[in-house]
Amino acid sequence: MMKTIIEQSTGQCVVKSRLQYPETINEREYKAISDGLIEGLIPLRTEKSKAEVVLQSTLVGMVSLESYLSRIVSKSEFLNVVTQLIRIIRECENNLLNIGNLLLDCRYIFFNPETKKVNCVFWPIINNQQSYVWSEFFQDLPYHAVFSKDESHDYVAHYLNYFKHSIPLSINRFERLIAAIKENRPDSTVLGDIWPIPTNEASLKQALYCRNCGNEFWEAANFCAACGSSLEDAETSQVKYLDISEVLGIGGNQSTSDTAVLGTKESDSGTTVLGADAVEEPAFPFLVREKTQEKIFVDRQSFRIGKEAQHCDYVVSYNNAVSRNHADIITRDQRYYIIDNHSTNKTYVENRAIPANKEIEIFSGTKLRLANEEFVFYL
Template structure:
């Protein structure tokens, strides 16, 4: 698939060209064209292999994440991702057709509302990894000045502990962290029941039959039991199938200002990030994010380990949690070591000043 996005007359327009092997589902395109599902760009098939989407002006998530996020905004993004998956299920759509790529998920920098692209094709064999997409956002987050970013590392640890995409567990976690996010999602989904009709009388009869608790179908819950829904694979990277394109700007129009004021930017004690000294190159690496990934996959990591094929593509994470620091091996092929002690995969191990961190045969000195 090929994507091209631009802003025109204060509206976001995204054109998606599908491959000749893909077949557009008439049922799905009909649902999406007739309904206004909040959080989804509205599609219109212009040619047999071209779909044009329209919606509120916004920038790509990858561009948005170049700016610092507040705690509220971080969890608001996570909540909207969960909400989008629920709306897909409620409207009898296919989850694997949801595009979860930082380049092709869009966000309005004033309202912080996300707009997703859903490609209604019948031959999509991509295995969607929702938790992997959430992790990719967490790995991209930049610290906000004077804000404790411990919540990012804790959330990543929580996501990893699930073993799969668990809607109820994630909703409960987000609600506990910030109840304002849960209330905002429920507020947005009033009237978004999924019921399709062009007769007002039928709509109001349907709405009156639904109680307030039914909004859990499209909004966050205050509390929820842990129930595993979708099985995920171990991949945590972005989708490789989509051709990278930048957000274009038509003459006479402009993108939203990137320096808009973030929501609920509470002031906390400033977090301190450590560094690594790569012994083979004498390079100093600043671990300047709450969850910092190392590996040889340039598109998947925060530090790209060059000239070493023994290191895995996504080898290990350095997690900052308050004034403590942990190493998390991503089930690497040649393992991770601290002072020559083998680390268990998928388990956080604390690391201290002066420790030798080894990824396969590549050594680093950890400094505070």
């Protein structure tokens, strides 16, 4: 497996990668990138010897995206980064470059503080043994950022909800969603095709999707109109239509009692809609315990979860892997955090183990795991 390393010196850093068998250089991609023909990709060069081939890119006056996001970032700054990364992915697609070779990792993406431009490293490799998936990267990206406390963070929840939707992920839909969030527009002409909405909102319909790009078809077709791929193995799924203004939380006159919550498990009767009952419930954030589908209101400023009844606000029953005082959920200034209390089997946020005794911000739809006990946090 090809291993990427960074060598830093005063004012510059060099990103290097040594090819491993059976990896070889794609000469067409290499020439386009080394000549600087692909906007947003850092030019590279090779060092060849009898023993090895090394690809490397040199950067001056830039910081890693990991470092940039670790300072406080505003909504416009975060979405500007996302927009530029989408543009780079689209540029790769337009030049027939393999997106799996784009290093979608915050350590290897770079930001120029002067020009505000994002630059990426792309390894032009055939038989790449470590490819990257754009949807996994973007879903994980908000958890690398420290967001400004002076702004509403609803947009982060809207952003994350996209990845919890049942429709196959598409970079085209994701790009339109980001544009809509940036401008706070519930305009159906802009948002209508992010999640399809028929005249009858409650209807269910068989949808056909291209496995390559996620493009949608309502009638039989042999090839995808968007990417040209064969539709012989196209994916079929039933879609429950939602009001796009409810999904994004903008526009409309919806109340908390009729909001459709994405990311919940489906039953035989359809998608579970939380809060649809006529009885008004307290306006607290809550957890859903995946094993039992129990709804747990986080109704304290410091809400403890564990298996010791004397000290915990919620007791995780029938699970010895959970520690006595496993984790706390903290509410502060309308923001929410989880802290691991030095548990034996750790606490996970979106399948990533978090350090003990450190506040990690969570958002609506965030998946939590205490040892092997899974929860989803909702606002």
